[in-house]
Amino acid sequence: MSKVLGLTGDGAVAYAVKQCNVDVVAAYPITPQTLIVEEFSEYVHNGEVHTEFVCVESEHSAMSACIGASLTGARVFTATASQGLALMHEMLYIASTLRCPIVMGVVNRTLSAPINIHCDHSDMMGSRDCGWIQVFVENAQEAYDWVIQAFRIAEDPDVLLPVAVNLDGFILSHSLEGVRVLDDEEAEKFVSTRKPVLTIDPDKPITVGAICFTDFYFETKRQHVDAMDNSPKTISKVNDEFAELTGRRYGFIDTYEMEDAEAAIICLGSTAGTAMAVAKSMRAKGKKVGVIKPWVYRPFPTEQIIKAVENLKALAVLDRACSVGAPYGPLCSDVIAALYREGIKLNLFNVIYGLGGRDIRPTDIEAIFNEALEVAKTGVIKEPLKFVGVRE
Amino acid sequence: MLLVIASETQISVRIQDFGHFLGKVIFPIGIENRLISDESEVVLEEIRLLIEIRWHGRGGQGVVTASRLLAHAALLDGKYVQAFPEFGPERRGAPVIGYTRISDEPIMIHSHIYNPDIVVVVDPTVMSSVDVTEGLVEDGIVVANAEESPDSLKDRLGIERAKVYTVDAKRIALDILKRPIYNTAMLGALIKASPLVTLESISKVVMERFPGTIGEKNVAVIKRAYEEAKGIE
Amino acid sequence: MSESKPGWKSIPIAGILLEPGSAMKYKTGSWRAFRPVIDEEKCIGCFLCWIYCPDGAVIREEKSVKINYDYCKGCGICANECPAKAITMVEEKR
Numbered sequence: 001m002s003k004v005l006g007l008t009g010d011g012a013v014a015y016a017v018k019q020c021n022v023d024v025v026a027a028y029p030i031t032p033q034t035l036i037v038e039e040f041s042e043y044v045h046n047g048e049v050h051t052e053f054v055c056v057e058s059e060h061s062a063m064s065a066c067i068g069a070s071l072t073g074a075r076v077f078t079a080t081a082s083q084g085l086a087l088m089h090e091m092l093y094i095a096s097t098l099r100c101p102i103v104m105g106v107v108n109r110t111l112s113a114p115i116n117i118h119c120d121h122s123d124m125m126g127s128r129d130c131g132w133i134q135v136f137v138e139n140a141q142e143a144y145d146w147v148i149q150a151f152r153i154a155e156d157p158d159v160l161l162p163v164a165v166n167l168d169g170f171i172l173s174h175s176l177e178g179v180r181v182l183d184d185e186e187a188e189k190f191v192s193t194r195k196p197v198l199t200i201d202p203d204k205p206i207t208v209g210a211i212c213f214t215d216f217y218f219e220t221k222r223q224h225v226d227a228m229d230n231s232p233k234t235i236s237k238v239n240d241e242f243a244e245l246t247g248r249r250y251g252f253i254d255t256y257e258m259e260d261a262e263a264a265i266i267c268l269g270s271t272a273g274t275a276m277a278v279a280k281s282m283r284a285k286g287k288k289v290g291v292i293k294p295w296v297y298r299p300f301p302t303e304q305i306i307k308a309v310e311n312l313k314a315l316a317v318l319d320r321a322c323s324v325g326a327p328y329g330p331l332c333s334d335v336i337a338a339l340y341r342e343g344i345k346l347n348l349f350n351v352i353y354g355l356g357g358r359d360i361r362p363t364d365i366e367a368i369f370n371e372a373l374e375v376a377k378t379g380v381i382k383e384p385l386k387f388v389g390v391r392e
Numbered sequence: 393m394l395l396v397i398a399s400e401t402q403i404s405v406r407i408q409d410f411g412h413f414l415g416k417v418i419f420p421i422g423i424e425n426r427l428i429s430d431e432s433e434v435v436l437e438e439i440r441l442l443i444e445i446r447w448h449g450r451g452g453q454g455v456v457t458a459s460r461l462l463a464h465a466a467l468l469d470g471k472y473v474q475a476f477p478e479f480g481p482e483r484r485g486a487p488v489i490g491y492t493r494i495s496d497e498p499i500m501i502h503s504h505i506y507n508p509d510i511v512v513v514v515d516p517t518v519m520s521s522v523d524v525t526e527g528l529v530e531d532g533i534v535v536a537n538a539e540e541s542p543d544s545l546k547d548r549l550g551i552e553r554a555k556v557y558t559v560d561a562k563r564i565a566l567d568i569l570k571r572p573i574y575n576t577a578m579l580g581a582l583i584k585a586s587p588l589v590t591l592e593s594i595s596k597v598v599m600e601r602f603p604g605t606i607g608e609k610n611v612a613v614i615k616r617a618y619e620e621a622k623g624i625e
Numbered sequence: 626m627s628e629s630k631p632g633w634k635s636i637p638i639a640g641i642l643l644e645p646g647s648a649m650k651y652k653t654g655s656w657r658a659f660r661p662v663i664d665e666e667k668c669i670g671c672f673l674c675w676i677y678c679p680d681g682a683v684i685r686e687e688k689s690v691k692i693n694y695d696y697c698k699g700c701g702i703c704a705n706e707c708p709a710k711a712i713t714m715v716e717e718k719r
């Protein structure tokens with residue numbers, strides 16, 4: 001029987017990792033990821049897990065140790081945030097192209113300067129091309145559920161890619177919520193143990209990380225792209241099995257009231273929940289608004305988003321990161337690229353919000369919905385890229 | 393959101409939209425399901441009792457712990473919860489704010505709380521530097537750690553339409569815990585002001601969080617604060 | 626040149642080399658324009674050349690050294706480092 005525990009977002013991640021038979025965790029603490037490392041090291045200290053916990057001196061070393069451990073066939077987890085992810089940057093690419101199925105919790109926090117410990121998505125967006133599968137969650141329950149599914153997705157022989165599960169710093173990481181957890185046995189059965197394909201083994205030597213010049217690098221990268229392109233099959237399969245086990249259904253995107261929506265918001269993470277709450281109250285007043293929340297950001301859910309916007313007249317794309325100098329924020333650029341590829345012309349505008357942890361208020365969201373409804377009605381976009389919540 | 397305030401003879405339901413007061417329905421106990429107008433019936437179809445609580449105190453006083461203990465207790469009572477601090481520079485003695493949301497259905501909203509239904513003031517001295525009633529909904533509740541009577545505090549805060557409860561948490565804490573830690577006393581006073589959770593469940597979570605004598609003493613603090621807290625409409 | 630090599634669908638994943646020691650097949654000796662020649666008389670057996678050789682082409686013996694010309698690429702580092710000036714770089718005649 002499953003039970004409900006009061007857990008913070010970070011606590012939910014640590015609890016999931018505890019239940020997933022993880023062999024090695026190498027991590028360096030950084031706010032607001034600290035609770036994951038603290039709580040997990042307590043599990044290690046209390047003998048509740050068999051995990052080898054490696055205290056490293058930096059995030060660069062953390063990811064390096066994870067790569068080494070993963071190559072031996074171990075199941076590996078780490079977690080970081082912000083500057084930590086930035087320091088890992090070069091190792092992120094190595095982990096993914098060496099096809100190490102590492103699972104990482106990224107507790108989204110902005111990047112300095114000025115120094116700030118609060119939430120935005122600059123950290124993951126700065127590394128979004130690192131070739132990892134990337135998931136964003138709305139609440140602590142989703143953080144727990146996706147970490148468990150992430151091991152299955154990452155380690156599937158058809159995928160063999162690392163997975164980053166992103167949760168909003170403080171807003172989720174330090175917020176206590178009720179989380180329905182699996183029994184240890186159920187979780188263990190679901191994740192099973194890793195069955196590695198190629199490992200480094202003194203008895204059966206192989207060479208990993210050898211230099212690849214102009215003659216083979218491109219081919220290796222092309223394989224990496226292929227693995228990402230193939231991952232949706234596995235992601236869906238794991239989502240299905242998880243739904244069967246828990247009754248909680250995940251997919252590439254979550255939608256709220258999209259069937260007959262005229263205007264919608266698409267955004268990542270916890271903001272999607274607030275947007276749904278606002279949509280609910282606006283629906284009660286007869287306003288046809290909806291929400292699209294991509295759970296999976298890489299591979300980008302082009303097909304699912306196209307389907308969701310079928311009947312839509314206007315879309316507001318919310319980015320909690322900005323790509324300085326680019327025409328739009330990162331999520332918006334992806335959405336536009338996806339629509340363009342399918343030949344769909346949809347009136348949309350981009351909203352940059354919540355940088356450095358600036359709270360996005362229900363009233364802000366309501367104003368964005370109203371603006372999108374106005375665009376739906378008139379077809380006129382006044383501001384293609386706007387900043388909400390910043391003082392003029 | 394609907395805020396239900398029940399007395400022995402009547403239930404008043406406030407209809408709010410993220411703190412914007414939309415209306416209020418008062419009806420005698422026993423006719424909850426037969427509502428006065430068609431319009432209110434539509435709204436009440438999706439009745440959800442989301443209560444938003446804001447905690448004020450100082451770093452090191454267990455404000456965040458109190459906000460979480462309340463959430464844990466509400467979880468035991470089968471509610472949906474959220475408890476989170478507003479993070480500033482977390483220094484001992486600096487004013488801090490914590491939030492708790494309790495609801496009968498899953499909580500989707502993840503913003504700060506701007507229009508709390510209830511404000512709990514854990515540290516009496518923050519009232520001089522922080523406007524603790526900011527954004528408080530009409531007919532909301534203030535529960536404060538104060539030696540003075542609720543009347544006098546209500547006057548001092550200059551709030552008209554709010555229930556005010558006070559309890560001398562400092563004396564209770566010093567008597568029982570021998571230390572100036574007020575968070576658990578304020579939980580007792582809060583439950584008196586609004587029966588958000590049962591005394592049993594809050595006692596249970598306090599015992600889980602602080603096993604042994606510390607827990608027992610804190611439970612005693614909660615019970616005494618519950619008894620001693622006084623309020624006015 | 627790269628057209629004649631296998632494509633991404635047929636090579637092992639992640640740039641992994643499945644055959645151990647396959648570097649042995651790659652005879653860097655063909656790169657050599659100058660060949661190190663050791664004067665056994667002068668050699669004092671300090672093994673500095675053995676340490677410095679970037680290709681592991683110096684073979685250590687009891688008191689002196691030998692060069693493995695299959696892999697010696699003729700860089701001349703050994704000659705440069707030899708404190709006894711026992712190594713001379715001689716033009717390769719093929």
Ligand code: SF4
Pocket residue numbers: 661677678679680681682683692696697698699700701702703704
């Ligand atoms: S010439 Fe260069 S490669 Fe050849 S033995 Fe000397 S150091 Fe080694």
Ligand code: SF4
Pocket residue numbers: 663667668669670671672673674675689690706707708709710711712
């Ligand atoms: S460096 Fe010169 S002296 Fe030393 S071992 Fe080599 S050849 Fe002999």
